[in-house]
């Protein structure tokens with residue numbers, strides 16, 4: 471496993487995290503996570519009973535249309551929910567250590583030291599008034615307790631790691647001097663500054679053009695191979711999932727409706743929503759998305775159906791079977807589906823090489 475150099479580092483962790491091996495393999499364990507928001511109608515669940523696991527060096531995809539609850543799930547894991555939202559049930563454990571209930575200060579240490587996140591709009595996370603080098607160095611000083619001189623040296627090393635050419639020169643530049651792809655590399659450098667065990671990447675390539683997208687995915691894959699962090703990759707792009715993930719969680723209206731290994735998801739989906747999502751992909755390898763849409767939209771939380779939440783949009787729904795809440799049912803190959811008709815249906819997948 472590659473680690474960034476830095477001999478005299480003074481780590482400040484107030485919450486030491488056990489090694490994953492002590493804990494039995496999985497690094498991030500989210501169990502029955504439920505998140506509510508405060509509305510005029512009272513507290514409403516927007517994410518219900520979500521469980522997922524990410525192991526060392528593994529990339530797990532979290533997919534679903536806009537509004538399905540992917541971002542809320544990731545913000546809850548990171549302890550970054552907005553003020554009007556709260557975790558009302560379940561657990562988020564990192565290498566066995568429970569994170570739900572930590573103080574803001576303790577969570578901030580976890581984010582600085584073991585878990586990091588990159589977003590779709592990297593430029594928004596950078597301060598236009600400071601050079602990117604200052605921002606990376608500041609993060610290093612705060613989270614790793616480095617001196618000014620040490621942090622400058624490591625910032626350069628991080629820029630080289632994420633393949634920003636002329637690293638020394640670029641560190642002295644401001645965010646507006648960077649393209650979208652380069653800004654995302656800066657964010658990645660900042661995320662890696664804390665040598666995270668888990669990286670949460672929320673649509674990291676969506677705002678980039680196809681060539682830059684591919685370079686970013688290749689970079690992420692290389693770094694993950696070298697540094698062995700686990701990645702939770704949030705995307706609506708199944709092409710990206712096909713190329714990068716080993717396992718996939720499919721979310722709809724705040725629930726996981728299917729999870730499986732990536733091959734099963736593509737070749738043998740077990741939920742009509744997954745199959746419908748696959749119908750929107752022409753060529754997963756080229757990452758090209760289509761023309762075919764699933765009719766309708768994801769309902770807002772106050773309109774979630776009481777039975778199967780996908781029922782109003784589902785071509786296979788039967789009133790008598792799908793009108794009651796559906797549990798996530800375990801299937802073979804370690805997969806699971808939340809379809810009341812699972813087993814009766816032959817759903818279409820897609821082939822990819």
Ligand SMILES: Nc1ncnc2c1ncn2[C@@H]1O[C@H](COP(=O)(O)OP(=O)(O)OP(=O)(O)O)[C@@H](O)[C@H]1O
Pocket residue numbers: 507516534535536537538539540541542543552554555706769770771
């Ligand atoms: N702070 C909030 N207050 C009220 N509702 C919210 C809040 N945050 C999210 N929601 C609602 O929760 C649902 C899930 O939103 P979320 O952003 O997690 O979806 P998503 O799958 O990440 O979509 P996208 O791909 O567009 O980011 C949506 O209906 C959204 O409007």
